Amino acid sequence: MRVEEARYGTWSSPVSEEHTAHSVFRLGDIQVDGDDVYWVEERPEEGGRAALVRRTPDGRVADVGPPTLSVRSSVYEYGGGSFLVAGGTAYVVRDQGLWRFGVDGEEAPLTPEQRSVRYADLSLDHRRQRLVCLAEVHDGGRYPEHRLVSVPLHGGTESPEVLVGDRDFLCAPRVSPDGEQLCWIEWSAPNMPWDGTELWLADLDGEGRPIGARRVAGGPAESVLQPQWGPDGRLYFVSDRSGFWNVHRLVDGGVEPVTALDVDFGRPQWVLHLVNYAFLDATTIAAAGSDNGRWRLYVVDVPTATAEEIPLPYTEMGFVVRSRRGRIVLDAASSFAPRSVVEVAPDTGATEVLGRVQAAAPIAEAFLSEPEHVSFTGAGGEVSHAFFYRPCNPDFRAPDGTLPPLLVRAHGGPTAASSPMLDYAIQYWTSRGIAVLDVNYGGSSGYGREYRERLTGRWGETDALDCIAGAEHMVARGEVDPEGLIIQGASAGGFTVLNALAFHKTFHVGICYYGIADLEAFDQGTHKFESHYCERLVGPYPAAKDVYRDRSPLYSAHRVSSPVILFQGLADPVVPAGQSRAMYEAVRENGVPCAYLEFEGEEHGFREADNIHRSMRAELYFVGRVLGFGDPSSDAVVEIENLH
Incomplete structure (x- = not known):
């Protein structure tokens, strides 16, 4: 092969502007429903449309909903948390309102058409057949109001019921699996969510309204993120009280560390519904964390708070969830591989790519x-x-x-x-x-x-x-x-x-x-x-x-x-x-x-x-x-x- 001599900056390259457009391509917010895996793809070539994608066990990958559907929230302007799937039904943010899409093609609005209200960060309350989510209300004031609201799964013409309001900022409402409790995160100016937040917990009364709300973690100098209910019935979350964002859980009213590494198992919450850890079983979690800028995947034994890295050929990871067969599904990329939805076997580290951001044409690794x-x-x-x-x-x-x-x-x-x-x-x-x-x-x-x-x-x-x-x-x-x-x-x-x-x-x-x-x-x-x-x-x-x-x-x-x-x-x-x-x-x-x-x-x-x-x-x-x-x-x- 002939190598041409030319000034730096003038070399001909197979990497085109079309390739660079795919570098701003966002892939993530991965969720699993039964044997199906869902994620969002932002597609520059479709005018920036955020497509909801479903992969079935036989390997078929297809968009959910009509080709015009863009699943995107503008809450806090940066969005995130724009869909939730359960029982074969996708609940999505469409034109800032909430909609229901079934795998059979059925679609229906869940909220009244109100351009002044934006929704995001959905949680399913199975017991009461409703969504609990974040609503951002633009009522003509300088700044919008933020509330946690209840939306029936069947929809309706009435405005959603307000469950939590009168806070500067709210996010991450999560209903416990038994329907008895609701947790959420709130914070006040001038803090940003990576500066100081508070994790709140409330019981739900017979009508599903929160009572006895109390702060259980966080404060003005502690950033608490990503609350999740574990299979042991306890509330887990990420906190930087140790100096790094580590996973913790609530035990008998006190906070107990689950990981104790100089690793950030979290990232700044510029967008909603970031997820860096998942429960593999009652005593084991998988967690992705940044170690001096390089992301690694760990399997953590919860009772002993010990973590073991799973060696993977990836340097960036996020949106960690568990598949039905006990494997880890996450968004991953490496220095030579584009962002992909990857399934990982926690015992062997074997990987399978479920979906991938496709560039204009493959680029040889030599370039x-x-x-x-x-x-x-x-x-x-x-x-x-x-x-x-x-x-x-x-x-x-x-x-x-x-x-x-x-x-x-x-x-x-x-x-x-x-x-x-x-x-x-x-x-x-x-x-x-x-x-x-x-x-x-x-x-x-x-x-x-x-x-x-x-x-x-x-x-x-x-x-x-x-x-x-x-x-x-x-x-x-x-x-x-x-x-x-x-x-x-x-x-x-x-x-x-x-x-x-x-x-x-x-x-x-x-x-x-x-x-x-x-x-x-x-x-x-x-x-x-x-x-x-x-x-x-x-x-x-x-x-x-x-x-x-x-x-x-x-x-x-x-x-x-x-x-x-x-x-x-x-x-x-x-x-x-x-x-x-x-x-x-x-x-x-x-x-x-x-x-x-x-x-x-x-x-x-x-x-x-x-x-x-x-x-x-x-x-x-x-x-x-x-x-x-x-x-x-x-x-x-x-x-x-x-x-x-």
């Missing part, structure tokens, strides 16, 4: 860059972490003595995390000769509570400094070109990008998706879920008003000297389009090369394939023109201002 976990000294002298991907393409080599550009990725959240799973949006760059450093800056999850709290009061500083330190670390290792440093991020990661460009001079190019430019405007204008987020990350408003302004890149846009391209959805309820527009205009007026693309109908996170394709082409074109490896005579996919 895929394998991530290397790297640690480096970051902000405040603390050790920080990232995954490094070298350029990888067997058809090309770069001229001797040259080094590749480096694209540094700042994830969103900011309390989220990157994992070493197959991401075609990364391979898109590495297969073209550009290295990538995927940074888990201080504040990321998957490394314990102390690591998450590094961002307290330091958002816009610690994250940017860690990205800079990561880039400098790779330069010092001699891996990348010090004159070809790029930073890319979306949402909170976009804020990191803009701060890195406004307050530092390390990066030569910036790529920003719907990033926050004005912290004060964001804090005063964002949706309820994040309305007090900045209080912990920046400081209380208005007492810290000067800090908000000083740390907002918009007010220091005159200091930006590196070219930047910005992308924005016009229907974004989290970071309104005005922020990106204002930042773009400020940079453009200052004479800095820049570009701006906006998309009708896109919200916070692009879902439509065509828009994702166009964005990736624009990124590559912009970076190539700025760094000098792009062909200026090629068809421009975006107009670049001030580039001469």
